Amino acid sequence: MLAILAKDLRIELRTREGVSSLAVLGLLVLLVFQFAFPERPTPEAAAAALWLAFVLAGTIGAQRTFLLERENACMHGLVTAPLDPAMIFVAKMLGNVVILTVLQFLVVPLTVVFFDVAPTSRLGWLAVVCFLGNVGFSAVTTLFAAISVRIRAREVMLPLLVLPLVSPLLIAAVQASARLLGDGSAAEVSVWIQVLAAFDVIFAAAGWLLFEYVVRE
Amino acid sequence: MKRLGSWAGPGLPWIVxxxxLGxxxxxxMVVPTERVQGIVQRIFYFHVPAAWAAFLGFVVVSVASALFLWSGRAAYDRVARAAAELGMIFCTLVLLTGPIWARPIWGAWWTWDPRLTMTVILWTIYAAxxxxxxxxxxxxxxxxxxxxxxxxxxLDIPLIMISVRLWRGMHPSVIGARPGEGGLADPSMRFTLFYTGLCFVLLFVWMLLVRLRVLRVEDEIEAIHRRIHPA
Structure with missing residues (x-):
């Protein structure tokens, strides 16, 4: 499992294809939002822009999860390897988590600057929300990227499959971030963090159990 | 399923x-007009049962999907597919009949009330x-x-339910709680709702059986075709 993860990350480190294109894409989404929003944006708008940049860039980035494996029938090799398919899922999901974390490290500061919000003392909580949102999103997209890579019209299918399913995650992440970027109480944030954590647990488990049925030849 | 279909298939239309019509x-003709909302309220007797049927569709899809993955039998897959198509129809009916009622009563075709939000998300999952x-x-x-x-x-449904409730629950709502089944004062109203609900469920079952027969025949034709023209 670690070998797959290390391999994917090494490819990424050497080419920097995924991260660099995602970073620019995230920046662009933030810019477009800046143009679309009124002159004095609120913390709510900042949170919305932050997570939309993440989801849009993340969905496009996740397309790549299994694209590399298509070349030279690598996926076939992986599946026939003496390895629990669930492990492939975990490795691929962690790979996505790492790449999306890099994206977040870029998008979050940019949001703070562009939207002129100050997450002063609650940076740690914001990091928790970002991490939980990242894990849940990666779990769903990894599972469905494995599906979309095997069917026609895959560019359209992945967002179609993923976006409705991540809507609770998106609502929770935006609400929590809006309160952290503005001035919400800790109690308000904690309930959303619970929703995010529940989402992560449920979908990581679902991916773990169902991945086998997706990759079975 | 096949045996059930053989008697329920021809029999159900005569019940449904x-x-x-009843x-x-x-x-x-029977139910009294609701005092505050007027005649528009009568659409509820179609709106709510359609929502039940849509939800039933979702349940059937998930159970049949799990059974299919577990057993690998094509019959379960056909059930899931037929139920998804029907669920989509009923879910669309819910989303169409809702605004017709909401416009005169709430003053808006659409609001982001938890149930509306949830229904529209479910619709997009069906569509996907x-x-x-x-x-x-x-x-x-x-x-x-x-x-x-x-x-x-x-698996997503409980999460969607929780998040949309919290999402809107935290804001003071301009529009009060939606008059649910409990708000139906007259016993004949309640009877009509449940009677219509039963009719919708039977309609759902009948349409499901018809669709299943079509899908089964399609599969059989496909199999025969492959036997005659082996790829």
């Missing part, structure tokens, strides 16, 4: 048809499921992908 009679099936082609792998989506979609 008159039953629906429902129309109850809705337009059906698109996956139609884009994916007919092979056995696509049936597995659809089954995965059917299960994951069902």
């Amino acid at each position: 048809g008159p039953g629906m 429902a129309l009679y109850l809705i337009f 499921y059906l698109l996956l099936r139609s884009f994916g082609g007919a092979d056995e792998a696509v049936a597995r992908y659809a089954a995965v989506l059917g299960i994951v979609g069902a």
